[in-house]
Amino acid sequence: MSVLVVTGGSRGIGASVCELAARRGYDVVVNYSGEAEPASRVVESVRELGQKALAVRADVADEQQVSELFDAAGELGPLAGLVNNAAITGNTPGRLDEQSAATVRRVMEVNVGGVFLCCREAVRRLSSKYGGPGGAIVNISSTAARTGSAGEWVHYAASKAAVDTLTFGLAQEVAAEGVRVNAVAPGLIATGLHAAAGMPDRLQRLAPGIPMGRPGEPGEIAEAVLWLLSPAASFTAGAVLEVGGGR
Template sequence: MSVVIVTGGSRGIGAAVARQLAQRGYAVAIGYAGDHDAARGVVASCEAVGAQALAVAGDVADEADVRRLFDSAATLGPLAGVVCNAGITGNTPGRLDEQDAATVRRVLDVNVMGVFLCNREAVRRLSTRHGGSGGAIVNVSSTAAGRGSPGEWVHYAASKAAVESMTYGLAQEVAAEGVRVNAVAPGLVHTDLHAAAGLPNRPAERAPMIPMKRAGEPSEIAEGVVWLLSDAASFVTGATLPISGGY
């Protein structure tokens, strides 16, 4: 059974990705930060449809934790793909000149260094140059990368712009080594990211500015991720797919 690693897999988009992968016959290794009950719930839902699954707690910005996640995933079978979904905004919205340096540094550690470490480990295990059999990487960006998120999370938007640049550059490096690297850029989505930032009503309040007049669901983002991992996207690499309702 082919294995896909999903970071930030205990909730929101990551949990939806894990469940859809399980339904499609993949084994799933879920990386998560600290919500043990939520992670166990996602594992149980994957196992309920006949898939193998496990959850590993850790920090994607920590090299040792990333290696442990990948080593644990290897116990399920051969690695086929990696979804780098873990990400944080760090705090409630505000101007850049109001941000605390330590908070911004942590956002960059998780959102940029975390993606770098997971992408690097994925290439080391998937690339034919390293003896692997190929596979796919999908990084989760945000449409904020293109908008800049003024007055809210400029630092978060910058971190996601870095993810898109990393995605494109890495795709060029490993295209001839059997590894495809793409990204999805969700728009406004119903996840607890907003509540964690102290704005639980943000999706409803922002919905009118979206051409489709609603926020997205995690399952809708997951569909794009799973497609990019699949053979149906075999000629797609270096792309960032907006899934945003037109905004």
């Protein structure tokens, strides 16, 4: 299967994607932008599963660092796919009129600009237009793109709506070139994001509004991602698969 690049692969959903990808036979590039130790742990987990792994620090909003990320992936082996998982909320929740321009700008740079840059690098390596073998891209969106995340992260929700549009448009551009582009839109998922934003009770507070009565687990999102990467989804392109417990 060769190499899968997972941005934001050191924690939460990204880490679960890396580990499940290894179980499915991928060698994995674990991208991270913060502390090295969590990424190193994911790399070790992948290697224990018998696959090659590499941790690469890169800010996905930085064009040069993204180029270097994909060059490093090429040293591990031929690229087979990309999972665009790296994203930020800006942390401080609140109404839109309480957010700083700097916060909103940074969210857009990472969540939209980062997806654009990584998709561009992946297409240049995967598309038959460039002599590539084909492959698959899965972008991580959010059900917030539909719900709006009012009172918390409207700017984050808007960035994920942009990811949905990018996914659909890019899928149309490259489907005939052997590259399938899709997205997974998680709902409320049990990761460290909520506590990091100063809302450690958010999961418990919002869970009653989910028809299934509970938050999702990162592994449940990883299963959807790996399905979209797999030959089982061979006729799926431009889709946004919601995994939100019915919410």
